[in-house]
Amino acid sequence: RTLAAEKGILFGSALSAGTMEPAYLDILKAECGVIVPENEFKVYVIATQPDRYNFAPGDTIAGFARDNGMKLRGHTLLWNKVEFMPKWLLNIDFGANPAREAERYLRDYIKRVCTHYGDQVFSWDVVNETIDPQTGDIRDTPFTRALGFDCIRIAFEAAREYAPKAQLVYNDYMSWERGNETHRKGVLKLLETLRAKNVPIDGFGIQSHIGNDGHIKEAQHEQWRAFIDAAVGMDYKLLITEFDVNDKDLPTDTAVRDAGVAAAAKDYLDLMFSYKQLDQFLCWGMSDNHSWLQGWTPRADKTPQRPTPYDAQYRPKPLREAIAAALKAAPKR
Numbered sequence: 001r002t003l004a005a006e007k008g009i010l011f012g013s014a015l016s017a018g019t020m021e022p023a024y025l026d027i028l029k030a031e032c033g034v035i036v037p038e039n040e041f042k043v044y045v046i047a048t049q050p051d052r053y054n055f056a057p058g059d060t061i062a063g064f065a066r067d068n069g070m071k072l073r074g075h076t077l078l079w080n081k082v083e084f085m086p087k088w089l090l091n092i093d094f095g096a097n098p099a100r101e102a103e104r105y106l107r108d109y110i111k112r113v114c115t116h117y118g119d120q121v122f123s124w125d126v127v128n129e130t131i132d133p134q135t136g137d138i139r140d141t142p143f144t145r146a147l148g149f150d151c152i153r154i155a156f157e158a159a160r161e162y163a164p165k166a167q168l169v170y171n172d173y174m175s176w177e178r179g180n181e182t183h184r185k186g187v188l189k190l191l192e193t194l195r196a197k198n199v200p201i202d203g204f205g206i207q208s209h210i211g212n213d214g215h216i217k218e219a220q221h222e223q224w225r226a227f228i229d230a231a232v233g234m235d236y237k238l239l240i241t242e243f244d245v246n247d248k249d250l251p252t253d254t255a256v257r258d259a260g261v262a263a264a265a266k267d268y269l270d271l272m273f274s275y276k277q278l279d280q281f282l283c284w285g286m287s288d289n290h291s292w293l294q295g296w297t298p299r300a301d302k303t304p305q306r307p308t309p310y311d312a313q314y315r316p317k318p319l320r321e322a323i324a325a326a327l328k329a330a331p332k333r
């Protein structure tokens, strides 16, 4: 937090309600200036049933941030991806006038969530992952079927209306590795369309789950720079919203692996921090035992992944040093 703040960058992490043991929270208190709930603001937690809103898990995270003087990001108002919608929403019948009813529902949902958290959420991932990486098009969901592109516009407009002071962000996981070309193209097209239609949006959240595509050593620096240049050329602020390093391509040996993770991170962060438009940097968890990657892509050798700055015993790793070094080297914004 301190090294980042010296450069005008806000540093923090995701936190989930299930992992709030004291030793872990001590790390967050020592290192973070901003917290984002890993899952607790998602529609499948808040709205498990129609017209029933459960803010208790989210309130736990928001309370931790407030009690410790940390800022709070919100993730996410419209995760436009069917895998992460509750069943009832997936099968929703928007009736005889689906566009009108879908818009009513979306606005009402965003109003409830934004007004519940009020000004505490200073930055919202309004829309998350709406681009299909395979096609580059907007994903097919109940909202897209009823409203087409308008569901994206409506989400941002409602967020502006009900969270008027918050930074509004589009967040996605396209990465600099080989295999992401179509995804990047689709996201750029979306960012262009949002600007062309004057949709209220301030920032572009680059999740930064690096190594996740199994091509950790195949970063496409030139293409990536062109991609980021295009986004900042359209006057988007940049955020790293979910940083971690998937080590599934690296050898078993811990020292070799940690060095590989640290080197990949330094390379990536040096490039990213060279953009002064980037002023937030959040890790997707601070210790390996709480990383989603353990379940998502278990390693072939069955040893736990080591994707975060601290190990499972809460000892700092070379990745923490790499982050610190990148922050020290970053130009001031």
Ligand code: 9MR
Residues within 6 Å of the ligand: 038, 039, 042, 084, 128, 173, 207, 242, 292
């Ligand atoms: O880390 C999150 C994991 O605990 C959840 O099970 C999963 C589904 O809600 O979401 C994970 O977080 C994702 C984030 O919300 C959006 N970008 C990708 C993240 C990793 O999958």
